[in-house]
Amino acid sequence: MNILQELENFINEFNQDNNEEFSIDSIRIEFSKQHKKKKLDGIGKWEKLQKNSNILHKLKNRLGVDEVTSVMRLEKHNIYYYNSNKDKPKYRTATMVIFGLKQYHKSPPPHHIVSKVLSILNNVTNIDICLDIPYKPKIELLENYFTLKQFITKDGVSTDTHYINNTNASMIEKIVIYDKALKNGLDCVLWRIEALISIPNIKVLALPLQEFKRITDLLKGIE
Structure with a gap:
């Protein structure tokens, strides 16, 4: 079983048992280019983003201007890896970012390509799991349990x-x-609840979906 299928099976089984609709939206993997770049190049054409690229700008805002040295994109897909200087002067460290897996306004990255990338990197650092609901969530109910930042x-x-x-x-x-x-200019009412979940060991997969469900239940008005 490949990594993507294992993640999807884990979430789908939870969804079936709990009447939920959790989905993966983003996947991130830290890796060493020294051992993986040649195989990644075999998937397709990677192009370096221009310095004025919106994606590059967002990454630098999130990670720090000095940390991101460049970003490579796989053809026209939302599949990128950014090169880091965290291990300079070797510059071998990179992070793969695959996003937009759960979208409505455009097609997600092809499933077979995502699966191939994960098979090559053979790891997952963290993922975004989301739940979309067709009404405004009851954010005020969270204030009894969490500190919210607007x-x-x-x-x-x-x-x-x-x-x-x-x-x-x-x-x-x-x-x-x-x-x-x-955010996406959709002609409907749709809100997203998204959790950034770290994965310490992909070989012993465990996801805190029950904990996430407790939060989404509150936002649905279920106390």
Whole structure:
């Protein structure tokens, strides 16, 4: 069984047992180019993003300007790896980022290519698991259990996006709740609850889905 299938089977089994609809949206893998780059090059054509690329700008904002040296994209897919200087002067460290696996406004990265990338890297560092609901979540119910941080734009405008940076749950690093329809220009009501989940050991797969469900239940109004 390959890694992607194992992740999907784990989540699908939980969904069936708990009447849930959790999905993977993003996958990240730290790896050494010294041992993997040749095989990755065999998948397709990787192109270096320009310095004014929006994706490169987002990565540098998130990780620090000095950490990201360059970003490579696999053809036109939302599959990237960014080169890091964390191990300079060797510059062998990189992080693969695959995102947009659960989308409505455009096609996700091809499943067979994602599977092939994971098979080559043979690891997963962390993933984003999401739940989409067709109504505004009851964010106020979370305030009894968590400290929420509301996203405010550079212009000082308060938004409907909220974060939980301390989830009190092992492996759940962060929760974000936002208006998915607004973000992607969808003609419907759709909100996303997304958990950033670390995976310490992919060979002994364990995901804190029950802990995530307790949070999503609150946002559904289930106490």
